[in-house]
Every structure is written in C-alpha cells, then in structure tokens.
Amino acid sequence: MIKISNLTKKFGSNVSLDSINCEFKKNESIALMGANGAGKTTLVRSIMGYYHPNEGEVLINGQNPIKDRLDVLDHISFVPQLPPPIRLSIAELIEYIGVSAKVDRELIKYYANEMKLDITSNLSKSFFKLSGGMKQKLLIAISLAKKSDIIIYDEPTANLDPKARDDFYRLLKQNEEDKVLLFVTHRLEEVRDLVNRQIYMDLGKIVSDERF
C-alpha cells in the first residue's frame, strides 16, 4: 500500500531522511520508533505529501502523495503530535469533516462517546478552547470514523490519561483489520499488543526493521 523508494529529505544541510527504502502492506501495524530528531515525523509527513523529497519517492497505492494529494489523503486518517489550531466549533468541525471527507457524523459521535468525550454538551465550544486531551480524543474519533485504509498516528496519546489510552487502544484493535497502521511512539510497551512490526530510525535512516 505504501512504497518508499530511496527517499531523501534535507532541510538546508540537515539530512532528515537518508535514502529510506521501505514498504508497508495491508494488515501491517507498525510501531515507528527512534530518538528525538531521528526523522519519524518527517517520514510521516513525506508519506502524506507535505514535503518535496530531495531524492526518491513515496507511492500510496501507486499514487504520488504530492501530485495526487486529494486522492491520497482520501485513503489516510492522520492524528498529529500536536492538535492543529482549528477555530471552528465542534459542531462546525464535525459538519466540515462530514461534507469534505464524507465521514459519517454519527460515527464520529459514536467514537467520541467511546473515548468518553462528551460531545453533546460541547457542540458550540471552539475546538481551540478544548483541553489538550479533549482535542486529541476528538481527532482520534474522527480518524476512526473515517474508515481509511491507512491510519497514521504521530504520538497521539501524550495528552491522554491512562483510561483514555486504554479506550483508544481497544478501539484501534477493533479497527486495524485490512489496514496499514503506522504508529509513531516512544512507548513500545503500550502498543506491543497492537503492532506486528517494529521499525527504529536513527539519524534519518532505518536502523532496524522486525516483524513478529
């Protein structure tokens, strides 16, 4: 589903991705790990077409995420490390996602409820004014409701309390079949039951890649 060939991304003279070659296939759930600055987020962003590579390419189901951005993003659910500064109210955001990404609004509410996020009494509240954990819960609910082939999480649990993390991992376990799940994390112990492949990056390279 995702094929990364000889991918190099530099910022100035800093090589953030150094000739990465890697494939992610259906039913693979990958923990992507490595020290701060190893290149994990740059790799994730390259998969989503945020960056023009210096060399090499990414293909998602044969499509280029820069040239075919909208088509590619249609297949991806993504929750970033830090929630974006969205100024819409929760009701407006759900409506926007429902229309633009054709996500079932009721399913968003269902997953929000499963994540113990009280949407109903917060509908008019600005996303911006939610707590860090509430924002993350809503983004997770949207990511699950979108029913994408590819789910990418970049350290999504930092703001979640232990109960919410358990809820999240339970829902994810129910949703991983027939998908690629790419999970950037520093806490392997939390996702060990969820993943079947473990990749370590260091200095922009993949230094270990194990399936189990």
Ligand SMILES: Nc1ncnc2c1ncn2[C@@H]1O[C@H](COP(=O)(O)OP(=O)(O)OP(=O)(O)O)[C@@H](O)[C@H]1O
């Ligand atoms: N937009 C950018 N402009 C300049 N340099 C960048 C940019 N994004 C990332 N880098 C650099 O690329 C390298 C890899 O950063 P990246 O964010 O991919 O690391 P990471 O593995 O996700 O780290 P962390 O675990 O801290 O999130 C770092 O040296 C970082 O400074």
